[in-house]
Amino acid sequence: MLELAGVDTYYGQTQILRKVSLSVEEGKIVTLLGRNGMGKTTTVRSIMGLTPARAGSITFEGQDITRQKHFRIARLGLALVPQGRQIFASLSVRENLTMGMRGKGFSLEDIYEYFPILRERAKHRGNQLSGGEQQMLAIARALLANPKLILLDEPSEGLAPRIVEEVGRIVLRLKEMGLSVLVVEQNVSLALGVSDYAYVMHRGEIVYRGATAELARNDAVQAEYIGVSRLGRGED
Ligand SMILES: Nc1ncnc2c1ncn2[C@@H]1O[C@H](COP(=O)(O)OP(=O)(O)OP(=O)(O)O)[C@@H](O)[C@H]1O
Numbered sequence: 001m002l003e004l005a006g007v008d009t010y011y012g013q014t015q016i017l018r019k020v021s022l023s024v025e026e027g028k029i030v031t032l033l034g035r036n037g038m039g040k041t042t043t044v045r046s047i048m049g050l051t052p053a054r055a056g057s058i059t060f061e062g063q064d065i066t067r068q069k070h071f072r073i074a075r076l077g078l079a080l081v082p083q084g085r086q087i088f089a090s091l092s093v094r095e096n097l098t099m100g101m102r103g104k105g106f107s108l109e110d111i112y113e114y115f116p117i118l119r120e121r122a123k124h125r126g127n128q129l130s131g132g133e134q135q136m137l138a139i140a141r142a143l144l145a146n147p148k149l150i151l152l153d154e155p156s157e158g159l160a161p162r163i164v165e166e167v168g169r170i171v172l173r174l175k176e177m178g179l180s181v182l183v184v185e186q187n188v189s190l191a192l193g194v195s196d197y198a199y200v201m202h203r204g205e206i207v208y209r210g211a212t213a214e215l216a217r218n219d220a221v222q223a224e225y226i227g228v229s230r231l232g233r234g235e236d
């Protein structure tokens with residue numbers, strides 16, 4: 001469904017991604033793991049046309065989207081839930097949601113059915129939500145754009161372990177709804193708990209790829225390239 005082949009991406013003169021190749025099959029959850037600063041966000045930004053690839057190719061459902069404009073890529077059915085969630089602090093939950101609406105597909109009512117807590121909080125401002133609720137809102141907003149493939153950039157960041165489990169359940173629900181998911185993570189337990197296939201990135205290169213069950217057994221790769229997740233760094 002989504003295919004990156006030999007993608008190189010730069011910020012100015014600095015090369016960040018080096019020959020990145022990865023694919024997401026329809027209906028699957030694929031994870032991209034790696035430590036801080038390794039190029040995970042740059043990868044999703046390249047896919048979305050926000051930091052276009054300088055070399056290589058990116059295709060989505062057979063269409064070449066390399067260096068296409070962001071809005072065109074979004075229109076084809078790709079949606080990004082950015083790192084740090086980026087919801088509007090001073091707008092209500094409802095306002096945050098309706099901004100993303102595209103007129104077909106999911107309605108606000110559908111979203112409230114999937115995420116009843118958002119209905120309860122509809123009139124609360126973004127900054128009155130807990131971290132977990134903010135993540136839910138960010139995912140719900142992306143869904144309103146009616147994507148086929150959703151990219152989640154570190155959805156567990158800064159969340160307490162119990163809330164991370166909740167995020168994991170939401171990711172699995174996206175798959176049940178028929179979406180394909182690429183989830184960027186540093187949290188190994190979330191990533192390995194939900195995904196079908198895994199990639200590990202180190203200094204802008206894919207250094208490991210395999211079925212999630214295989215990576216789960218590969219302690220050496222986990223120790224070398226992923227390490228322990230940032231437990232205790234942030235609470236909900
Ligand atoms: N706008 C930018 N301009 C220049 N360099 C950047 C920019 N954004 C990121 N970088 C650099 O690119 C490299 C990869 O960053 P990226 O954000 O893709 O990493 P990441 O794997 O998402 O890390 P994290 O887990 O901290 O989010 C880092 O060395 C970072 O300092």
Ligand SMILES: [Mg+2]
Pocket residue numbers: 040041042083153154
């Ligand atoms: Mg990042």
